[in-house]
Amino acid sequence: MSQARIIDGKAIAISVRDEIATRAAALLKTSGVRPGLAVVLVGEDAASQVYVRNKEATAEACGFHSVKHTLTADTSEFDLLALVNSLNEDPEIHGILVQLPLPAHIEESKVLRLIRPEKDVDGFHPINVGLLTCGEMNTALVPCTPAGSIVLLKRTLDNALSGKSAVVIGRSNIVGKPMASLLLQESCTVTIAHSRTQDLPSVVRAADIVIAAVGRHEMVRGNWIKPGATVIDVGINRISAPERGEGKTRLVGDVAFQEAVGHAGAITPVPGGVGPMTIAMLMANTLTAARRQLGLTEDTALF
Numbered sequence: 075m076s077q078a079r080i081i082d083g084k085a086i087a088i089s090v091r092d093e094i095a096t097r098a099a100a101l102l103k104t105s106g107v108r109p110g111l112a113v114v115l116v117g118e119d120a121a122s123q124v125y126v127r128n129k130e131a132t133a134e135a136c137g138f139h140s141v142k143h144t145l146t147a148d149t150s151e152f153d154l155l156a157l158v159n160s161l162n163e164d165p166e167i168h169g170i171l172v173q174l175p176l177p178a179h180i181e182e183s184k185v186l187r188l189i190r191p192e193k194d195v196d197g198f199h200p201i202n203v204g205l206l207t208c209g210e211m212n213t214a215l216v217p218c219t220p221a222g223s224i225v226l227l228k229r230t231l232d233n234a235l236s237g238k239s240a241v242v243i244g245r246s247n248i249v250g251k252p253m254a255s256l257l258l259q260e261s262c263t264v265t266i267a268h269s270r271t272q273d274l275p276s277v278v279r280a281a282d283i284v285i286a287a288v289g290r291h292e293m294v295r296g297n298w299i300k301p302g303a304t305v306i307d308v309g310i311n312r313i314s315a316p317e318r319g320e321g322k323t324r325l326v327g328d329v330a331f332q333e334a335v336g337h338a339g340a341i342t343p344v345p346g347g348v349g350p351m352t353i354a355m356l357m358a359n360t361l362t363a364a365r366r367q368l369g370l371t372e373d374t375a376l377f
């Protein structure tokens with residue numbers, strides 16, 4: 075059986091990052107401004123700290139001004155809101171990311187709605203959700219994981235998304251819903267499947283494009299994939315890997331990769347697929363946000 079092409083998310087993310095670094099250098103030269111990104115981390119979650127460190131390193135590689143605020147897990151909602159307010163007012167900060175999930179005593183929607191839409195580089199504010207739904211891509215900030223997935227699809231399919239059938243498995247506000255909006259924008263015929271979907275394997279089998287964003291390791295089996303389909307695996311699940319030694323773990327996606335490579339035309343690996351693209355698109359959004367706040371026209375048409 076033929077083997078799927080492996081989509082090298084890491085390499086594409088590096089090419090995107092290099093392009094952003096070039097454009098950020100040009101912005102610095104013409105207006106003396108570095109795009110500024112603030113990342114806020116509440117609590118000590120080890121996995122979150124890895125992402126935050128990756129984000130910081132990438133921001134520096136892009137020549138951005140980057141600040142990290144680490145708050146203890148018992149920080150009050152009031153204090154977090156006060157920090158967001160001060161970042162909203164800080165002219166050196168163009169993008170604000172509050173790492174999710176937040177501790178249970180803090181109301182996430184309250185925090186996300188306080189972030190100024192023009193600084194909302196996660197694209198989670200209802201204003202940005204609305205702009206995306208309306209197709210106003212020149213004013214919206216688009217969530218990073220879906221945006222990065224679209225870049226991977228466009229490069230893999232040579233921009234030929236129009237008319238294809240796409241299934242998004244998962245309906246979260248962070249990935250599933252904005253992913254569906256973006257695919258619709260690209261003129262795909264979009265199905266959103268989820269935990270209540272009847273006969274999920276048949277729904278997936280009908281799709282030319284499969285986006286797996288359920289958060290359940292290796293749930294999508296190889297024989298669900300239409301021969302030649304393009305598979306974007308958004309899942310990042312850490313599972314135990316006793317074969318690597320006692321107490322060892324490894325990362326796997328929402329797709330049973332070894333099975334799916336025998337069916338798909340192209341597929342993203344985990345790690346090295348969507349994850350690095352998410353970080354690259356955060357940088358793209360931060361540059362876009364900075365340019366807009368400076369009253370400059372767009373030059374960040376990365377997708």
Ligand SMILES: Nc1nc(=O)c2c([nH]1)NC[C@@H]1CN(c3ccc(C(=O)N[C@@H](CCC(=O)O)C(=O)O)cc3)C=[N+]21
Pocket residue numbers: 122124125128171172173174175196218310325344345346347348349350352353
């Ligand atoms: N407000 C907010 N925005 C986020 O974008 C956000 C968040 N909260 N909370 C946590 C999740 C998770 N997330 C990842 C980003 C990159 C990788 C990534 O780069 N992964 C690499 C390496 C993974 C590894 O080796 O640990 C890979 O897949 O190849 C992973 C996970 C962003 N998130």
